[in-house]
Amino acid sequence: MATSLSRVHAHEPFMSCRVLLSLTILLLILPSILLPARPGASGQQKQTQPEIHGTLRPMHWMVIAYCALWHRLKTNGWAPLPSNGPAILIANHTCGIDHLVLQAGCRRVLGFIIAREYYDWSLIHWFCKRVGCIPVNRDGRDVQAIRAALRALANGRVLVIFPEGRITPSSGRELGAILPGAAYVAVRAGVPVIPSYIRGTPETDQIGESLKTPSQAVVTFGDPIDLTDFEPAQAGEKTAQAEVSRRFLQALLDLQARSRSLVAHPVVSAQDPASTA
DSSP: OHHHHHHHHHHHHHHHHHHHHHHHHHHHHHHHHHSOOOOOOOHHHHHHSOSSOTTHHHHHHHHHHHHHHHSOOEESSSOOOOSSSOEEEEEOOOSTTHHHHHHHTOSSOEEEEEEHHHHTOHHHHHHHHHHTOEEEOTTSOOHHHHHHHHHHHHTTOEEEEOTTSSOOTTTTSOOOOOOHHHHHHHHHHTOOEEEEEEESOOSOSOHHHHHHSOOOOEEEEOOOOOOTTOOGGGTTOHHHHHHHHHHHHHHHHHHHHHTTTSOOEEHHHHSOGGGGO
């Protein structure tokens, strides 16, 4: 009986959040539908156009609204990603909403390397294709995924990599071992690498459970990791991979320690998503 009552009460805030989220989505989508499209832009204007535009704008707002209302997301500001061009964002992997809380804190479209079984899941497959996610097999020997990641970076995309390679469902209190694949891609691509640390998320490795469980998530972004002493030709060297992996781990541990002392703000007040327009 206690369990049944708790479930009933648990649905009450969810229903109010659903109403607020629906109204937010409606207000954000209407301008895109009602306002006429601008005349064709020149090539230069297209190049300077922010990545989050058109249909991606209301989708970005939906992600921010969901993370703000249901997960009380706080950040230390926008991720310090370059305004254009390639970059890698690394993060610890706590649960199935990590992709959402990271995207809510970024003004660039994030592409993710995700397990193939999730990529092929019909419920989110369309979204994965829309934002350029890269499916990877869990055997750790998916050469095609690595090539796709390098192509995405060569095309100026921002790629998110979880160096642990798996979920560690402890709300950011623990870190798993850093796998060498992330180091290989970072050295081979030679692009900026920005660390981020996630904590306070639901303690589960189940996607559905993480989506429906409210939490108090915090994302802390750090300064770029210096890898200028490595050349792309060193990507396959085990010593280079070990050193870069060590730097990744140290950066994440530093952010783990700093995340509780840095001033974090609700995602909707710390940053103005309208600036992505």
